[in-house]
Amino acid sequence: MSDQADPRVRAALDQLAVPDHDEQFWQTLGQRLIAEREAPAAPTFDPLERLEQVERNASAEQVVPHRKGRWRRHGEQDQTELVRPSVSHLAEHAQLVKPPRRNWRRRLLVTTCVALVAGVIALAVWIGISAKETSPTTTAGQVAHRMSARLGTAHYVLGEVTTVGIGGDNGRYAFVRSADGSFRYRGLDRRSDTAYDSARGRAQSWRRQASGAVTAAEDSGLAPGPPDADGSSRYLRNDELAAIVRSLEGSPFTLAKPRRSRGREVWVIDLRLATSAEVPVDAMRVVVDRRRRLPLEVSRSVKGTVIERKQFSDVRFASTVSRGTFQLAFPKGTVPHPLANGFRRTKLPSVQAAVNYTPATPQWLPSGYELSTAAVLPGGPPGLPATAGGDNPPNRDVVSLAYRRGVGQITVTTRRAGTAAEQWKDPFGAGRRPVGQAQQVRLDRGRFLGTTVEQVGGPSPHLWGRTSDLVFTVAGDLDPSELLRVANSLS
Numbered sequence: 001m002s003d004q005a006d007p008r009v010r011a012a013l014d015q016l017a018v019p020d021h022d023e024q025f026w027q028t029l030g031q032r033l034i035a036e037r038e039a040p041a042a043p044t045f046d047p048l049e050r051l052e053q054v055e056r057n058a059s060a061e062q063v064v065p066h067r068k069g070r071w072r073r074h075g076e077q078d079q080t081e082l083v084r085p086s087v088s089h090l091a092e093h094a095q096l097v098k099p100p101r102r103n104w105r106r107r108l109l110v111t112t113c114v115a116l117v118a119g120v121i122a123l124a125v126w127i128g129i130s131a132k133e134t135s136p137t138t139t140a141g142q143v144a145h146r147m148s149a150r151l152g153t154a155h156y157v158l159g160e161v162t163t164v165g166i167g168g169d170n171g172r173y174a175f176v177r178s179a180d181g182s183f184r185y186r187g188l189d190r191r192s193d194t195a196y197d198s199a200r201g202r203a204q205s206w207r208r209q210a211s212g213a214v215t216a217a218e219d220s221g222l223a224p225g226p227p228d229a230d231g232s233s234r235y236l237r238n239d240e241l242a243a244i245v246r247s248l249e250g251s252p253f254t255l256a257k258p259r260r261s262r263g264r265e266v267w268v269i270d271l272r273l274a275t276s277a278e279v280p281v282d283a284m285r286v287v288v289d290r291r292r293r294l295p296l297e298v299s300r301s302v303k304g305t306v307i308e309r310k311q312f313s314d315v316r317f318a319s320t321v322s323r324g325t326f327q328l329a330f331p332k333g334t335v336p337h338p339l340a341n342g343f344r345r346t347k348l349p350s351v352q353a354a355v356n357y358t359p360a361t362p363q364w365l366p367s368g369y370e371l372s373t374a375a376v377l378p379g380g381p382p383g384l385p386a387t388a389g390g391d392n393p394p395n396r397d398v399v400s401l402a403y404r405r406g407v408g409q410i411t412v413t414t415r416r417a418g419t420a421a422e423q424w425k426d427p428f429g430a431g432r433r434p435v436g437q438a439q440q441v442r443l444d445r446g447r448f449l450g451t452t453v454e455q456v457g458g459p460s461p462h463l464w465g466r467t468s469d470l471v472f473t474v475a476g477d478l479d480p481s482e483l484l485r486v487a488n489s490l491s
Contacts, residue, residue, distance in 0.1 A: 139252060140253070141253065143288055146293045147244070147245055147293050147294065149368075149406060150294065151245075152405055152407070152408075154317035155178065155318070156176060156177070158317075160172060161313075162310065163310050165300075165306075166308070167307075167308060171187055172188040173187055174186050176321060177239060178321075180404065181224070181404060182326045191207065191208045193206055193328055195325075197326040197327060198372075199345065201345060202218070202220050203218070203219040204218045204328040205217055214334045216330055216331075216335070216336035216337065217337045217338075219231070221341040221342045222343060224343075224373035227387045227388075227464075227473055227475070228395070229341045229385065240310060244286055247271060247273075247286070248286065255269075256288075257269070267287070268287055271283065271285070271286070274458055281300045282302060283302075285298070285301075292315075294315050295312050297312065298310050343398070344375060345374070355399055360448075360472055362486050363446075363491050369403040369410055370403060370405070371401065373402040375399075375401075376399055376400075380395065382394075387427035388429045396418070399413060399415070401413070409476050410474070410477065412472075412474055412490070414471070417469055417471045424471055428460060428473070437456065437458060441455050446487070446488045447491050460475065462474060
């Protein structure tokens with residue numbers, strides 16, 4: 001209150017009864033002021049800053065409150081007067097301390113960085129786990145290798161296959177295949193049966209037609225492998241396990257997609273196939289059980305339409321089978337049509353005496369391949385079909401050696417070349433039918449050093465060459481580099 005105030009107003013104010021403050025007054029006031037500072041009810045001034053300003057102003061005027069309620073100058077003496085506490089005293093009595101001003105920008109930056117780092121780590125972990133589970137790093141060639149290794153662990157593989165398609169082989173069949181290439185393919189409806197005995201070079205088959213008539217055939221003297229007449233090539237459609245492995249090996253870099261089907265972890269491989277007038281199939285899908293490394297299904301398509309599907313079941317292994325498994329008993333009254341092909345089985349040391357020249361044998365083969373069958377065609381028996389669909393000169397003194405690993409087979413053959421005037425073409429061809437992409441390669445090692453050979457890819461990879469006295473071939477489940485390496489190792 002100013003000294004120049006109206007004396008009457010001052011006298012009235014002095015008559016007012018001003019109650020004394022209780023002991024909690026300043027503490028309660030401090031708590032309320034700080035609470036208002038932290039969470040104002042409405043946008044307003046800072047109460048602490050205003051109190052501090054009032055304190056500074058009061059100090060400047062040197063005014064303190066008198067206990068009896070009147071205001072006086074600092075120079076007046078009164079032992080009962082109370083000096084108004086400072087803001088810091090208010091906070092102390094309220095047991096609160098004014099918090100320091102927080103740097104929210106820094107905290108936001110730190111929080112953002114921590115969240116970003118955590119996100120990057122989580123993403124890396126997720127990518128690592130996802131890559132481990134679904135990374136499509138397995139190829140058709142790797143699946144073929146695992147299947148071949150799996151099938152090669154047993155002497156015999158047995159099972160059933162159900163065929164559905166536009167051909168005449170629909171139905172369920174039981175099959176048995178041997179490590180030496182022999183197989184049996186029997187219709188469960190008892191309307192057909194086929195067997196190939198590799199050790200004897202004999203194939204037998206019969207089928208009951210819709211009319212009830214039975215047709216039957218029996219081939220003897222078969223070669224153990226191409227390009228000559230052999231049971232594996234002639235009856236290849238019946239040895240589906242071998243056909244699947246060869247198809248996968250023919251597209252070694254096609255990715256195998258991991259999937260789950262009917263409660264199983266599987267690989268699904270979609271293959272694109274080269275077509276021809278005789279074989280229009282342009283696509284093939286193979287489904288393989290990842291744990292057992294055995295096929296579950298194979299389907300073939302033409303221009304997007306599935307024309308055949310085969311499903312495998314109850315596939316198992318055995319160390320022995322009953323005698324006569326690979327020999328048929330023809331239906332009563334059936335006389336098979338015979339066909340002799342001229343080859344006979346023998347031991348490798350006896351081959352030279354039979355053909356009067358040293359056979360060409362490989363000094364290198366992929367790991368696991370071993371000699372399975374040796375066969376010879378001595379002389380030149382008349383009436384036998386020549387290679388290349390009959391377009392080549394007659395076969396004379398032929399040696400055919402088959403090396404096997406599981407379902408895989410490599411065949412090496414040699415035969416007399418005849419006179420210089422006799423013209424030869426690819427023995428694996430059939431007339432004018434193309435058999436794959438061919439290229440000329442010159443051998444730089446081995447028995448046929450310097451000879452230019454024709455190397456052919458595609459579904460039946462092989463190479464062949466001619467010297468002054470022999471025509472030789474190498475064929476089988478090999479990639480181009482392996483095929484050439486085997487040829488360079490012949491001695």
